[in-house]
Amino acid sequence: MQRILVFGNSGSGKSTLAARLRDEQGLAHLDLDVLAWLPTTPPERRPLAESGRAIDEFVGGHDAWVIEGCYADLLELAAPLATEAIFLNLSVAQCQANARARPWEPHKYPSRAAQDANLPMLLDWIAQYPERDDVLSLAAHRQFFEAFPRRKQELTDNAERLASQGRPG
Structure with missing residues (x-):
């Protein structure tokens, strides 16, 4: 029974890998973006307890899953x-x-034009990953990875990521 967490910087390929794992292994898929934010402008993080209840509901409803974010x-x-x-x-x-190069993400943006308009901000956000000091940072991801007690792997380039997508379950 596979229950996989996929994480990394924006643009690292989380959604692509999670979708591939979902399709190849029949896993339920949860993108944390859909429950991390309140539907406000400007965006505001949903309270942690509320997001936690949604995660509990998801994992409680599926034996095998992939969660990415x-x-x-x-x-x-x-x-x-x-x-x-x-x-x-x-x-x-x-x-x-x-x-x-990412395709339009209709669950995040109302149109391809809206997604493209957000690209400069996203590229800047990605560039800040190594220096940020928050739950979305390299430091937070490194700490989470090091503390994770079960099977784990770290992929450091696109070639490794793409090769891992074909790995047996």
């Missing part, structure tokens, strides 16, 4: 039930290239 605080909530953690620790340059 960049929120170390939310990953911590699912970690006790996870069997594996995959840290996509690509370079900033690779993450930015992936962000430029």
Whole structure:
């Protein structure tokens, strides 16, 4: 029974890898972006307890799953039930290239034009990953990864990430 956490910087390929694992292994899939934010402008984080209830509902409703996101605080909530953690620790340059090439994400943006309008902000956000000091940072992801007690792997470039997508379950 696979219960996998996939995490890393924006643009690291979390959604792509999680979707591949979902499709190949028949896993339920949760993108933490959909429950981490309140529907406000400007965006505001949902209270941790509220997001935690949504994670509990998801993991309680599925035997096998993949959860992906960049929120170390939310990953911590699912970690006790996870069997594996995959840290996509690509370079900033690779993450930015992936962000430029990503397809339209209709669950996040009302149109491709809206997503493209957000790209400069996203590229800047990606560039700040190594220096930030929050639950979305390299430091938080490194700490989470090091503390995770079960099977784990760290992938550091696109070639490794793409090769791992074909790994047996």
